[in-house]
Amino acid sequence: MTLEMDQFHSGFFEEAFESLDAMETALLQLDPGAPNAEAINSIFRVAHSIKGGSGMFSFTEVASFTHTLETLLDELRAGRMPVTRPTIDLLLKSTDVLRGMLQATQRKSPVDQQTVADIQFDLEQMLAKRPSAADTAAVVQVAPAPTNTSLSSAKPESLRPKQMTWTIEFRPTARLPEPGADPSRVFCELAELGTMALVAHADKLPAFADLDPEVCYLTWTITLTTELTSEAIQNILDWAEADCQLRAEEPASSRPDPAPIASNPPPPPPPSPPPATNLTPTGDAGGNSAKAATADSNSIRVATEKLDELMNTVGEIVIAQSMLMQLVDGAEPPPVDRIRAGLIHLERNVRELQESVMRVRMLPIRSAFSRFPRLVHDLSARLNKQIELKMTGEQTELDKKVLEKIGDPLVHLVRNSIDHGIELPETRIAAGKSAVGTLFLNAYQLGGSIVIEVGDDGAGLNLERILSKARAKGLVGPNDSLSNEAVANLIFQPGFSTTEVTTELSGRGVGMDVVRRNIEELGGTVELRTEVGKGSSVVITLPLTLAIVDGLSVAVGGEVYIVPLVAIIASLQFKRGVARQLAGVGEVFLFRGDYIPIIRLHDAFNLEPRCHDLDLGSVMVVECDGRKVGLFVDELLGQQQVVVKSMETNYRRIEGVSGATILGDGSVALILDIPGLVRYAAERSAA
Amino acid sequence: MNSNRSTMATNDSAETSHQVLTFCLGSETYAVDILLVQEIRGWAPVTRLPQAPIYMLGMLNLRGSIVPVIDLRVRFGLEQAPFTPLTVIVVLAVHTASGRREFGLVVDSVSDVVDIDAAELKETPSLGGKASVELIKGLAAVADRMLILLNVDELIRRDLEQAQAPAMAGAA
Amino acid sequence: MITDPPVVLLPTRSSVRECAALKQQLLALVAYPEAVRIDVTDVELIDTAALQLLFAFCRERIAKDLSTIWQGDSPAFRAAATAVSLQVGDSAGPSSHSACQHDA
Numbered sequence: 001m002t003l004e005m006d007q008f009h010s011g012f013f014e015e016a017f018e019s020l021d022a023m024e025t026a027l028l029q030l031d032p033g034a035p036n037a038e039a040i041n042s043i044f045r046v047a048h049s050i051k052g053g054s055g056m057f058s059f060t061e062v063a064s065f066t067h068t069l070e071t072l073l074d075e076l077r078a079g080r081m082p083v084t085r086p087t088i089d090l091l092l093k094s095t096d097v098l099r100g101m102l103q104a105t106q107r108k109s110p111v112d113q114q115t116v117a118d119i120q121f122d123l124e125q126m127l128a129k130r131p132s133a134a135d136t137a138a139v140v141q142v143a144p145a146p147t148n149t150s151l152s153s154a155k156p157e158s159l160r161p162k163q164m165t166w167t168i169e170f171r172p173t174a175r176l177p178e179p180g181a182d183p184s185r186v187f188c189e190l191a192e193l194g195t196m197a198l199v200a201h202a203d204k205l206p207a208f209a210d211l212d213p214e215v216c217y218l219t220w221t222i223t224l225t226t227e228l229t230s231e232a233i234q235n236i237l238d239w240a241e242a243d244c245q246l247r248a249e250e251p252a253s254s255r256p257d258p259a260p261i262a263s264n265p266p267p268p269p270p271p272s273p274p275p276a277t278n279l280t281p282t283g284d285a286g287g288n289s290a291k292a293a294t295a296d297s298n299s300i301r302v303a304t305e306k307l308d309e310l311m312n313t314v315g316e317i318v319i320a321q322s323m324l325m326q327l328v329d330g331a332e333p334p335p336v337d338r339i340r341a342g343l344i345h346l347e348r349n350v351r352e353l354q355e356s357v358m359r360v361r362m363l364p365i366r367s368a369f370s371r372f373p374r375l376v377h378d379l380s381a382r383l384n385k386q387i388e389l390k391m392t393g394e395q396t397e398l399d400k401k402v403l404e405k406i407g408d409p410l411v412h413l414v415r416n417s418i419d420h421g422i423e424l425p426e427t428r429i430a431a432g433k434s435a436v437g438t439l440f441l442n443a444y445q446l447g448g449s450i451v452i453e454v455g456d457d458g459a460g461l462n463l464e465r466i467l468s469k470a471r472a473k474g475l476v477g478p479n480d481s482l483s484n485e486a487v488a489n490l491i492f493q494p495g496f497s498t499t500e501v502t503t504e505l506s507g508r509g510v511g512m513d514v515v516r517r518n519i520e521e522l523g524g525t526v527e528l529r530t531e532v533g534k535g536s537s538v539v540i541t542l543p544l545t546l547a548i549v550d551g552l553s554v555a556v557g558g559e560v561y562i563v564p565l566v567a568i569i570a571s572l573q574f575k576r577g578v579a580r581q582l583a584g585v586g587e588v589f590l591f592r593g594d595y596i597p598i599i600r601l602h603d604a605f606n607l608e609p610r611c612h613d614l615d616l617g618s619v620m621v622v623e624c625d626g627r628k629v630g631l632f633v634d635e636l637l638g639q640q641q642v643v644v645k646s647m648e649t650n651y652r653r654i655e656g657v658s659g660a661t662i663l664g665d666g667s668v669a670l671i672l673d674i675p676g677l678v679r680y681a682a683e684r685s686a687a
Numbered sequence: 688m689n690s691n692r693s694t695m696a697t698n699d700s701a702e703t704s705h706q707v708l709t710f711c712l713g714s715e716t717y718a719v720d721i722l723l724v725q726e727i728r729g730w731a732p733v734t735r736l737p738q739a740p741i742y743m744l745g746m747l748n749l750r751g752s753i754v755p756v757i758d759l760r761v762r763f764g765l766e767q768a769p770f771t772p773l774t775v776i777v778v779l780a781v782h783t784a785s786g787r788r789e790f791g792l793v794v795d796s797v798s799d800v801v802d803i804d805a806a807e808l809k810e811t812p813s814l815g816g817k818a819s820v821e822l823i824k825g826l827a828a829v830a831d832r833m834l835i836l837l838n839v840d841e842l843i844r845r846d847l848e849q850a851q852a853p854a855m856a857g858a859a
Numbered sequence: 860m861i862t863d864p865p866v867v868l869l870p871t872r873s874s875v876r877e878c879a880a881l882k883q884q885l886l887a888l889v890a891y892p893e894a895v896r897i898d899v900t901d902v903e904l905i906d907t908a909a910l911q912l913l914f915a916f917c918r919e920r921i922a923k924d925l926s927t928i929w930q931g932d933s934p935a936f937r938a939a940a941t942a943v944s945l946q947v948g949d950s951a952g953p954s955s956h957s958a959c960q961h962d963a
Contacts, residue, residue: 176875176878176906176907176908176911182906182907183907183943184906184907184939184942184943187942187943188942198943198944199944200943200944200945202914202915202918205911205914205915205918207919208885208886208889208915208916208918208919209886209889211882211911211912211915213875213878213879213881213882213908213909213911213912214875214878214908216907216908216911217911217915218907218911218943218945220943220944347750351750351751354751355751523786559734559735604737605737605738606737606738607735645751645752645753646753647746647753649752649753649786649788650752650753650754650755650788650789650790650847651746651753651755651790651847652847652848654736654737654738654739655737655738656737656738657736657737660734660746660753662748662751662753666748667732667734667748668733668734668745668746668747668748668753669734670734670736670737670746
């Protein structure tokens with residue numbers, strides 16, 4: 001392949017991966033009961049264009065597979081085949097396979113023929129079973145059973161899937177979970193794949209008195225004969241909390257079918273493994289690793305506006321620098337203060353350039369969220385739970401490096417919510433909730449931080465049990481009293497989370513301390529909020545390397561402060577006598593029918609104001625969480641966009657301040673934390 | 688009067704002898720590990736912080752970074768001196784567990800760089816009253832002078848890092 | 860003197876949550892010199908943790924040459940035991956009684 005062709009290839013691959021992502025999203029949203037014709041059409045077009053592109057570059061394997069896929073999709077969009085859940089699942093698997101094929105082709109490594117052939121066979125099976133015109137209500141089941149249609153008999157022998165026998169050594173690693181996630185479920189699922197024999201080993205069982213009921217001492221050897229791929233097996237094993245060693249054997253070897261052991265005699269030796277190659281599943285054809293790969297890649301997509309900004313700033317630097325040169329090259333030695341002014345101007349431009357470049361590194365959090373629809377879909381199906389995923393704020397931007405590292409902790413939290421937070425439909429109904437649980441992911445900017453919330457409306461945590469366990473472990477003194485938040489956040493303690501939380505959440509409770517450590521390494525904080533019976537949410541706060549805020553600058557006591565525009569409702573000039581004292585609250589005034597409190601910022605910040613009379617300054621009405629407050633300032637200066645600098649980088653968080661910025665004249669201005677000030681007003685009046 | 692250092696180091700020095708920058712506060716001579724000094728600059732206006740301790744002068748714009756400035760005289764219990772064009776800010780950059788921190792210390796004037804033998808570092812007797820003993824690593828005698836070595840880690844821990852208990856309940 | 864052998868009546872639900880209690884109950888009987896009966900009639904849900912516990916109990920008693928008798932029938936119990944390949948009964952044990960025998 002010549003170099004020129006390579007550059008065309010990269011365009012094709014980029015588009016293809018994006019289209020596949022779109023295809024997957026569309027498939028997840030397809031409702032078999034009411035399939036969206038436009039969605040099916042767009043899915044068809046994706047397959048069609050990938051087929052065309054791959055044919056053009058002579059990627060024959062991709063083209064041939066996509067051709068079959070396209071045929072099936074054509075039947076669906078023409079209404080000649082019904083859209084059923086098995087169809088959708090098969091199409092989802094096909095996108096995984098196709099993604100794997102494209103990745104292999106891109107890397108110039110061999111395509112996994114077996115996997116492709118298997119899914120291709122399934123697709124053709126599905127096509128073969130298309131109902132006749134009279135049979136519109138039939139639900140098609142994909143089964144690897146031989147059929148009599150000419151389609152299957154025309155298949156070349158080499159592509160017919162073979163029966164393989166797999167041996168799986170299964171060693172549970174975690175403490176025994178709830179009945180819903182019992183090892184027996186894994187065995188049942190494996191049994192559905194073909195013929196399975198199971199042998200249990202009890203050699204690790206300790207004396208009865210020493211036995212910890214929550215630890216699984218049993219291990220199993222599973223022998224599975226199936227036509228399906230190692231990927232199908234691995235998919236099931238991935239969800240099990242166990243060490244699994246998977247080995248393949250040819251079916252030709254005659255093996256005695258090991259009968260399940262009785263509890264009495266010593267366990268029979270496991271079937272002696274023939275010299276088969278140890279199959280460790282390679283980079284799976286599944287899509288999730290691919291999605292992670294794109295986020296970790298060394299390149300980045302940049303919105304053109306950001307680049308325009310960069311160009312503008314560079315232009316200004318060029319001008320400032322050439323003006324300085326003119327000064328210096330002029331006839332008489334120029335006055336020092338003019339050179340100084342020129343240098344200050346230049347410094348400002350360089351700073352702007354620095355910030356513009358940092359802005360280029362910011363990406364929307366969408367790419368970290370993108371894996372969740374599929375994850376939630378698969379995991380909730382596996383656990384027989386009904387879960388609706390709601391994501392908001394996907395356009396919130398954060399630094400690329402932070403984005404790459406936030407993925408794993410988020411996956412942990414989502415899995416926890418699904419495994420332990422949201423209850424089974426029966427339990428939910430019995431508790432008076434809807435059968436469908438909600439998992440929400442929310443991202444937004446707050447001052448100099450980005451906040452990400454992961455939560456559910458599930459069972460919540462029992463705070464009393466956590467507290468008593470913590471007391472038992474000595475983490476909390478017997479007479480200490482903790483707020484509810486403090487108790488909830490005990491589960492982040494390292495020793496606590498591996499044992500006590502396992503009991504509390506009746507399962508893994510995996511990695512809460514790991515999650516917290518990951519977040520803290522990013523400079524952030526994590527907090528748990530929970531209410532028994534109502535649900536839980538984890539709130540992650542990360543410092544933004546760069547945030548821009550539209551603000552109104554105000555003067556108070558000789559200092560300049562920035563008020564975020566988004567919080568401002570109105571700014572007013574008072575007339576004499578408008579404000580009045582309200583017992584227990586302080587100064588208030590009537591605003592649109594309500595009395596709202598006044599905060600004299602000079603008091604709050606210990607400054608000497610220009611004047612004390614309310615009618616000689618300005619009052620800005622700000623709002624947060626539905627509560628309004630009037631802020632009294634000396635004067636309003638003007639509106640401007642400012643870059644938020646974190647206080648915590650070099651100092652600490654300060655009450656009432658959400659960050660700082662550098663003004664045009666080089667001085668530092670503090671940005672007001674409106675939620676904090678509103679809360680301060682509420683507490684002050686409550687005091 | 689700005690000089691920059693480009694190398695940064697952690698506060699621990701394994702060598703037996705290391706170099707310190709000496710500076711004056713009142714009649715005393717203090718010293719700080721030279722590897723921590725990022726630059727020395729003249730006085731520049733700072734922005735005051737609400738509810739800050741009296742020795743915390745405010746935030747300074749250091750080429751785009753927001754950097755806190757501590758008045759070391761006041762911190763050590765001396766009277767505040769007026770700020771003149773000769774007043775100096777020593778900017779330190781330190782790698783801590785929570786990241787790299789820059790901060791400034793306002794001092795009367797800066798002296799020279801001397802070598803201190805770590806073995807010669809003497810313990811600080813309790814000075815009873817004025818100076819904050821916790822912020823002092825030890826005393827060293829060099830030539831005829833007694834140098835008071837600043838404990839930068841402790842200063843960061845007490846004055847710059849987040850206080851362990853948040854000031855208000857539910858601090859966001 | 861107890862004339863009837865003690866009966867452990869398994870509840871409708873035995874899972875990892877109830878295991879601590881079940882273990883205590885069985886621990887009191889693990890060295891009981893006469894036959895111990897385990898009644899599975901009411902069992903509707905039983906998970907691997909509970910099965911492991913019961914299996915370990917049986918095995919310990921076998922080692923002490925004591926017998927355990929299973930009685931009652933529960934399809935759920937049988938299914939759960941088969942699902943993890945643990946079966947009770949039908950095997951000769953080292954003592955004169957079948958160490959773990961199933962009385963239907």
